[in-house]
Amino acid sequence: MLIRHGDDLTENDVTPQDVYLRRREFMSGLIGGGLAVATGAAASAQTATGLKGIASPYSTKETPTGRADITGYNNFYEFGLDKEDPARNAGSLKTSPWTVKIDGHCDKPGTYDIGDFLRGNPLQQRIYRLRCVEGWSMVIPWLGVPLADLLKKYEPTSKAKYVAFETLYRPSEMPGQRRAVLDWPYREGLRIDEAMHPLTIMAVGLYGESLPKQNGAPMRLVVPWKYGFKSIKSVVRISFVEKQPRTAWNDSAPREYGFYSNVNPTVDHPRWSQATERRIGEFRRRETLMFNGYGERVAGMYRGLDLKKNF
Amino acid sequence: MDRRALDRLVYGLVWLACFAPLLWLVWRGFNNELGANPIDKLIRELGVWGLRLLIVGLAITPAARLLRQPRLIRFRRTIGLFAFAYVLLHLTNYVVTDQWFDWAAIGKDILKRPFITVGMAAFVLLVPLAVTSTNWALRKLGPVRWRKLHRLTYLIVPLGVIHYLMLVKADHRPPLIYGAIVAVLLGWRVRDWARKRRAALA
Numbered sequence: 001m002l003i004r005h006g007d008d009l010t011e012n013d014v015t016p017q018d019v020y021l022r023r024r025e026f027m028s029g030l031i032g033g034g035l036a037v038a039t040g041a042a043a044s045a046q047t048a049t050g051l052k053g054i055a056s057p058y059s060t061k062e063t064p065t066g067r068a069d070i071t072g073y074n075n076f077y078e079f080g081l082d083k084e085d086p087a088r089n090a091g092s093l094k095t096s097p098w099t100v101k102i103d104g105h106c107d108k109p110g111t112y113d114i115g116d117f118l119r120g121n122p123l124q125q126r127i128y129r130l131r132c133v134e135g136w137s138m139v140i141p142w143l144g145v146p147l148a149d150l151l152k153k154y155e156p157t158s159k160a161k162y163v164a165f166e167t168l169y170r171p172s173e174m175p176g177q178r179r180a181v182l183d184w185p186y187r188e189g190l191r192i193d194e195a196m197h198p199l200t201i202m203a204v205g206l207y208g209e210s211l212p213k214q215n216g217a218p219m220r221l222v223v224p225w226k227y228g229f230k231s232i233k234s235v236v237r238i239s240f241v242e243k244q245p246r247t248a249w250n251d252s253a254p255r256e257y258g259f260y261s262n263v264n265p266t267v268d269h270p271r272w273s274q275a276t277e278r279r280i281g282e283f284r285r286r287e288t289l290m291f292n293g294y295g296e297r298v299a300g301m302y303r304g305l306d307l308k309k310n311f
Numbered sequence: 312m313d314r315r316a317l318d319r320l321v322y323g324l325v326w327l328a329c330f331a332p333l334l335w336l337v338w339r340g341f342n343n344e345l346g347a348n349p350i351d352k353l354i355r356e357l358g359v360w361g362l363r364l365l366i367v368g369l370a371i372t373p374a375a376r377l378l379r380q381p382r383l384i385r386f387r388r389t390i391g392l393f394a395f396a397y398v399l400l401h402l403t404n405y406v407v408t409d410q411w412f413d414w415a416a417i418g419k420d421i422l423k424r425p426f427i428t429v430g431m432a433a434f435v436l437l438v439p440l441a442v443t444s445t446n447w448a449l450r451k452l453g454p455v456r457w458r459k460l461h462r463l464t465y466l467i468v469p470l471g472v473i474h475y476l477m478l479v480k481a482d483h484r485p486p487l488i489y490g491a492i493v494a495v496l497l498g499w500r501v502r503d504w505a506r507k508r509r510a511a512l513a
């Protein structure tokens with residue numbers, strides 16, 4: 001039935017009304033956003049690892065979550081299962097030297113130093129909402145580069161229908177990997193159009209500084225309209241593949257974590273509701289927005305797709 | 312120290328030990344030490360302490376028998392009531408601070424989320440035990456019926472473990488450890504019951 005409906009769905013059917021109505025407000029927020037970046041850059045210039053980023057129209061003007069919460073409350077099972085574990089244990093990770101292996105269906109595969117991988121791409125500031133599948137959310141001022149700009153250099157071929165990502169596997173520095181809580185290394189994947197979407201970035205910093213290790217140093221994916229676990233951390237491998245790749249959480253519990261994992265308040269996790277979320281720092285739960293409030297920009301990619309089946 | 316003073320001291324220590332986790336949680340709460348998501352943390356901690364105390368309560372009878380210290384039994388009610396208090400606070404925090412009296416969402420949770428269904432069932436079964444914990448209720452029911460009713464704990468504690476096991480995302484070890492302890496404590500009772508039955512038949 002839902003498939004039959006697919007053809008006459010418009011983007012407005014998918015975007016929640018309130019988000020749709022706020023689109024002008026969203027655009028007018030850009031000016032304010034630019035100002036925030038200017039002051040942010042001035043502040044970060046004083047720190048040793050200070051990074052500057054160009055303001056982006058994709059940023060939200062919501063107040064970012066405090067730095068202490070963003071860097072102290074993490075799901076990064078490679079460093080332990082408690083939210084406080086990554087901040088405690090990630091210090092052991094060596095992020096330099098760091099290479100990324102590019103393989104699969106592309107014309108320029110190889111193993112590249114992170115410096116070469118990122119070279120020539122000015123950093124942008126992207127203030128994004130992050131919605132965790134567990135029902136909490138944050139607003140994070142990332143610094144990063146559109147993934148599309150990075151991937152195009154390797155000239156993916158027409159066979160590259162999906163992009164697969166892998167996190168570093170190094171149990172000596174990642175104590176959480178000594179237990180088989182997940183099938184290490186952590187894997188994630190996107191459809192090629194999702195990977196090339198302008199909202200998708202490879203983040204290398206937050207709050208005007210290079211990425212803290214507990215947040216996925218030295219570089220991590222950020223896909224703001226999907227649940228947080230899709231935004232894979234400490235990436236060492238990117239593969240252009242033809243078939244939908246395996247992903248860590250889908251392998252672990254296929255009934256609970258789908259390949260798409262788009263934020264969707266109408267499709268509950270089998271064990272809990274996804275209708276609401278607690279924004280870190282707030283008391284009352286708030287309504288979860290379709291595609292985490294990015295529907296206006298991303299809903300088109302899923303036209304005709306049954307989002308209940310492809311959760 | 313005479314025997315009564317010693318008794319009172321030991322009882323006070325048990326009481327304090329049961330109360331300490333709550334004091335510690337409140338202290339951390341006021342000092343902003345419950346992390347970025349204090350509501351979630353508080354609910355989890357209250358639930359885990361409720362389960363721990365339920366398990367301690369379940370351990371009293373076997374401990375009293377094995378250690379030949381029948382007077383240990385006198386702590387059972389205190390521990391059981393503290394367990395109930397933690398479970399009640401756990402539930403209250405879910406209803407108030409987490410859901411903010413969103414009864415529609417809570418109703419849906421109870422019906423649609425098996426782990427909440429199980430947890431709620433355990434709580435509902437725990438209520439009559441708390442209510443009948445007074446000396447008056449014991450007299451009124453008579454020891455045989457009272458004991459029968461309070462055997463509900465053999466169902467409640469496993470339900471508590473299952474509730475915990477079902478909500479865990481990836482690390483099943485902690486609830487499985489609690490489950491193993493509960494299995495041992497209930498196993499002891501089955502063996503004890505079988506032995507008594509054999510003795511009675513012989």
